Amino acid sequence: MHVNVEYWHWLVFGMILIMVEIFIPSFTIFWFGLGAILVSGLMLMAKGLSFSSQLFVWAIASCGFTFLWFKLKFPLFESSPAG
Structure with a gap:
């Protein structure tokens, strides 16, 4: 089975997820x-x-973005005085 996915399919999918x-x-x-x-x-x-x-x-990029978020930025929110 051949799946023909265009760039705009991914664009719409990404916008929906966001x-x-x-x-x-x-x-x-x-x-x-x-x-x-x-x-x-x-x-x-x-x-x-x-x-x-x-x-x-998509899988590698998504996992990479998520990993970077939780490893680099998320700890800054946990150590803030407001939290």
């Missing part, structure tokens, strides 16, 4: 949306990217 973050205050779905938008931009530059490669890039 909008869903409004209703779920965990601030993790945002990074998955940002990963989808990154795949969208990558697809604009590399037209022949296979669907499995797209999914791989």
Whole structure:
């Protein structure tokens, strides 16, 4: 089965995930949306990217963004005097 996903599919998917973050205050779905938008931009530059490669890039980017958020920025919020 051949899946033909265009760049705008990833763009819309990313925007939907970022909008869903409004209703779920965990601030993790945002990074998955940002990963989808990154795949969208990558697809604009590399037209022949296979669907499995797209999914791989999305998974790695999303996990990377999430890891960086929890490792670098989140501890700053925990140690703030207001928290």
